[in-house]
Amino acid sequence: MPVVSYREALNQAMDEEMARDERVFLMGEEVAQYNGAYKVSQGLLAKYGPKRIIDTPIAEAGFAGIGIGSAMVGLRPIVEFMSWNFSLVAFDQIVNNAAKMLSMSGGNFNVPIVFRGPGGAAHNLAATHSQALESLYAHFPGLKVVMPSNPRDAKGLLKTAIRDNNPVIFIESEVMYGEKGEIPEGEYTIPFGTGDIVREGKDVTIVSWSKILQHITTKAVSRLAEENISVELIDPRTIKPMDWELIFNSVKKTNRLVIVEEGWPFAGVGAQISHEVSNHCFDFLDAPIERVTQEDVPLPYVHNLEVASLPNIQKVIRAVRKVMYLD
Amino acid sequence: MATKILMPKLSDTMNEGIILKWLKKEGEKVKQGETLVEIESDKADMELEAYDSGVLRKILVPDGGKAGIGAPIGIIAGANEDITGLLIEAPLFPQKTEAIEASKKESPTSLPLSPSQPGTTADVTDGSVKASPLAKRLALENKIELRSITGSGPQGRVIKRDIELLVGREQPISAKVLASIIPGGHRDVELSLIRKTIAKRMQESKQTVPHFYVTVEIDMEPTISFREQFNSATETKISFTDILVKAVSSTLMQHPTINATYLGNTIRQFGEAHIAVAVALDDGLVTPVMRNCEQKTILQINSELHDLAERARSRKLKPEEYQGATFTISNLGMFGVEDFVAIINPPEGAILAVGSIVEKPVVKKGQIVIGHTMKVTLSSDHRIIDGAVAARFLQDLKNLMEKPIALML
Numbered sequence: 001m002p003v004v005s006y007r008e009a010l011n012q013a014m015d016e017e018m019a020r021d022e023r024v025f026l027m028g029e030e031v032a033q034y035n036g037a038y039k040v041s042q043g044l045l046a047k048y049g050p051k052r053i054i055d056t057p058i059a060e061a062g063f064a065g066i067g068i069g070s071a072m073v074g075l076r077p078i079v080e081f082m083s084w085n086f087s088l089v090a091f092d093q094i095v096n097n098a099a100k101m102l103s104m105s106g107g108n109f110n111v112p113i114v115f116r117g118p119g120g121a122a123h124n125l126a127a128t129h130s131q132a133l134e135s136l137y138a139h140f141p142g143l144k145v146v147m148p149s150n151p152r153d154a155k156g157l158l159k160t161a162i163r164d165n166n167p168v169i170f171i172e173s174e175v176m177y178g179e180k181g182e183i184p185e186g187e188y189t190i191p192f193g194t195g196d197i198v199r200e201g202k203d204v205t206i207v208s209w210s211k212i213l214q215h216i217t218t219k220a221v222s223r224l225a226e227e228n229i230s231v232e233l234i235d236p237r238t239i240k241p242m243d244w245e246l247i248f249n250s251v252k253k254t255n256r257l258v259i260v261e262e263g264w265p266f267a268g269v270g271a272q273i274s275h276e277v278s279n280h281c282f283d284f285l286d287a288p289i290e291r292v293t294q295e296d297v298p299l300p301y302v303h304n305l306e307v308a309s310l311p312n313i314q315k316v317i318r319a320v321r322k323v324m325y326l327d
Numbered sequence: 328m329a330t331k332i333l334m335p336k337l338s339d340t341m342n343e344g345i346i347l348k349w350l351k352k353e354g355e356k357v358k359q360g361e362t363l364v365e366i367e368s369d370k371a372d373m374e375l376e377a378y379d380s381g382v383l384r385k386i387l388v389p390d391g392g393k394a395g396i397g398a399p400i401g402i403i404a405g406a407n408e409d410i411t412g413l414l415i416e417a418p419l420f421p422q423k424t425e426a427i428e429a430s431k432k433e434s435p436t437s438l439p440l441s442p443s444q445p446g447t448t449a450d451v452t453d454g455s456v457k458a459s460p461l462a463k464r465l466a467l468e469n470k471i472e473l474r475s476i477t478g479s480g481p482q483g484r485v486i487k488r489d490i491e492l493l494v495g496r497e498q499p500i501s502a503k504v505l506a507s508i509i510p511g512g513h514r515d516v517e518l519s520l521i522r523k524t525i526a527k528r529m530q531e532s533k534q535t536v537p538h539f540y541v542t543v544e545i546d547m548e549p550t551i552s553f554r555e556q557f558n559s560a561t562e563t564k565i566s567f568t569d570i571l572v573k574a575v576s577s578t579l580m581q582h583p584t585i586n587a588t589y590l591g592n593t594i595r596q597f598g599e600a601h602i603a604v605a606v607a608l609d610d611g612l613v614t615p616v617m618r619n620c621e622q623k624t625i626l627q628i629n630s631e632l633h634d635l636a637e638r639a640r641s642r643k644l645k646p647e648e649y650q651g652a653t654f655t656i657s658n659l660g661m662f663g664v665e666d667f668v669a670i671i672n673p674p675e676g677a678i679l680a681v682g683s684i685v686e687k688p689v690v691k692k693g694q695i696v697i698g699h700t701m702k703v704t705l706s707s708d709h710r711i712i713d714g715a716v717a718a719r720f721l722q723d724l725k726n727l728m729e730k731p732i733a734l735m736l
C-alpha cells in the first residue's frame with residue numbers, strides 16, 4: 001500500500017474530487033499562489049486554475065458566507081480556514097446559515113460545503129490559537145464534525161465530506177500534516193459514523209481521536225500494555241455522527257471507559273459520550289467513567305504550563321488505573 | 328471525596344482500639360493501601376491501611392488516644408477540599424462512642440457475627456450497599472446477597488472482581504500458574520484475597536498466640552460399629568466427622584476453659600459450641616461454622632455440614648457462615664495423615680487436628696489383636712489453657728468416642 005503524509009492524503013482527496021466533479025472548488029487564505037499555508041493545496045492551482053482554487057482576503061466571515069451562498073445555488077465549495085481558531089470570526093455564517101438553511105428553507109436549500117483546516121494546539125501558539133473546538137460545532141444540529149487521526153482516514157473521510165450534501169466541519173491537525181501512513185490503493189471513501197478499533201483489548205475501553213489519539217493515547221496504551229493492562233482503543237473518526245454501537249459493544253466487554261480528548265472538560269465531547277454510555281451500558285459499568293481533558297483554563301503560552309495543561313501520557317495512565325481500581 | 332477514617336474492628340472481640348502511632352502527619356499525601364496508623368486492639372497491634380487516596384487532612388484521635396469501633400479517627404480528603412462538614416460531624420477526641428456503650432450490653436456468651444473489618448465491607452449506614460452497576464447485575468444473576476459481600480473498591484464499593492471471586496469464576500491462580508512455570512524458572516503469584524486473609528490471620532495467630540499441643544489416640548472400634556448400626560437404621564449416611572463434631576460439642580460443654588477466648592484482661596468462656604470445620608479449596612481453605620452444635624443431633628449436624636461444605640466449595644458462604652466459631656476441627660484423615668498439629672484460628676482458644684483411622688495391632692485384655700485407632704491433636708492457647716486442662720478435655724473426648732452411645736443421650 002502507498003505511504004503518504006497526512007497533507008498529501010488530503011491533497012489527493014481534493015484533487016480526486018475536483019477531477020470527478022467540476023462543481024467542487026477550494027477557497028481560503030493562501031490556498032492558491034502560496035500552495036496553502038500548510039501546503040495542503042500544493043499543485044492544485046496549477047492543475048485547476050484560479051477559477052477553482054481561489055485566494056481570499058483575510059475575511060473569514062466574508063468568504064465563509066460566499067461559500068455558503070455558492071453551495072445553496074449548486075456548487076460544492078471547500079472552504080479552508082488557516083486555523084479553526086479563525087472560524088470564530090465566521091461563527092455566525094457557519095452556525096446560523098450553513099447549519100440551519102436546509103431546515104429553515106423547508107428543505108429547499110441544501111448547503112453542500114466543507115469547512116476544513118487545522119484545529120487544536122500545536123506548540124507555543126498561546127490561548128487564542130490553540131483551541132480544540134469540536135464540541136462547540138458538534139453542539140449545533142445541522143453540522144457534521146469529522147476528525148481523522150491518520151492519512152488513510154483523512155483521505156477517505158474528506159472525499160465523503162465533499163460528496164455530502166450538508167455542511168461538514170472537517171478538523172485536521174497542524175502537527176500531523178507531515179506524519180505518514182499507509183493508504184489503500186485507488187479510489188476509496190470512509191462513511192461517516194463508522195469508528196475504528198485501533199487496538200483490541202479486554203480490560204478497559206478508551207475513546208480518543210485526532211492528534212491526541214496519535215500523540216498521547218496510543219503511547220499511554222503501549223505503556224499500559226507493559227503492565228499487562230489490555231486497552232481497547234477506539235477512534236470514532238467522526239464526532240457527529242458518532243459510532244455509538246462500537247463504543248457500547250466495547251464497554252459491554254470491558255466494563256470500563258476512559259475518554260481522552262484535547263478540549264476543555266465542561267460540556268466537552270467526552271461529557272456526551274459519558275452520558276450515552278452510562279445510559280446504554282449502565283448495568284455493564286464496573287467503575288465511574290473517567291475523562292482526560294485539557295485543564296479548564298485558557299491554554300498557557302509557556303512550554304511547561306502548556307504541557308501540564310493539555311492531556312498527557314501520565315494523565316491517561318492515571319485515569320485507566322483508576323477505573324481499574326489499581327490505585 | 329472527603330472520607331472519615333474509622334476505627335476498624337481488628338478482631339472479633341475488640342471493642343475499642345488505641346492509636347499507637349500515626350505514620351502520616353496532617354497535610355501529608357496518602358495513597359490507597361499505604362499504611363496510615365498503628366492501632367492496638369485487644370489481641371494485637373495492627374497496621375491500618377488507607378482505603379482512599381488523598382491528603383490526611385485531620386487527625387481526630389492523636390497517638391495514645393482511644394476510640395470505639397466505627398468512631399472517626401481522622402479525615403482523608405483532597406488537598407483543598409472543604410471538610411468542615413465532616414469536622415462538625417466528628418467531634419474531636421476525647422469522646423464516648425456508641426460502639427463502646429453497645430458492646431457493654433452484649434450478653435457474655437454472644438459472639439459478634441459482623442465481618443472482622445467493617446471498614447472494608449460495603450457501607451450500609453444509609454441502608455444501601457455501594458456497588459457498581461455491573462456488580463449489582465452480576466449479584467442478581469448469581470443470586471448473591473450484595474450485603475454479604477466485602478467490597479474491595481473505594482469506600483467498600485462492591486465491584487466485579489468481588490463477585491467473581493465469590494462465584495469462583497476466576498480460575499484459581501495456583502492452577503493457572505503451575506501449568507506455565509518454566510522448568511528451572513520461577514513465577515511470582517499474586518495473592519488472592521482468600522490467600523491474603525489466610526496469610527494475615529495465620530501469621531497473627533502463630534506470632535501472638537503461644538501454642539502447645541497434646542495428642543491422644545482413640546480406639547475407634549466402638550465408633551465404627553456405632554456408625555454402621557446408625558447408618559443401617561437411617562437413610563442418611565453419617566460420617567465420622569459428623570460423629571466427631573457431636574462428640575467435641577458435648578465435651579466442650581463440660582470444658583468451658585477450652586471453649587474460650589483470650590481478651591487481655593479477661594477470658595470469655597462460651598456456653599455454646601459453634602464448631603467450624605475446615606474445608607479445603609483449590610487456592611485456600613474456609614471454615615464454615617455450625618452454630619449451637621451442643622443442641623443438635625448427629626443427623627442435623629450431618630445435613631448442615633453437607634450443605635455448608637458444598638457452598639464453601641462453590642464460594643457461596645455468607646460472612647456470618649464462616650465467622651463466629653468458638654472451636655475448629657481440622658481433619659486430614661482422608662489423605663492418610665496419621666497425625667498433625669493445626670494453627671489456632673483466633674479469637675478461638677483451641678483447634679483439634681484429626682488424623683486417619685488406622686488399622687493396626689493393639690493390645691486388648693493382654694492380647695495383641697487388630698484394632699482401629701485415630702489420633703487427635705489439640706492445639707491450645709497457653710494464655711488461657713494449661714496442659715492438664717487440655718489433657719482432661721482430650722480424655723473426656725476419648726471416653727465419649729469410645730462409648731458413642733452416650734452421644735444419643
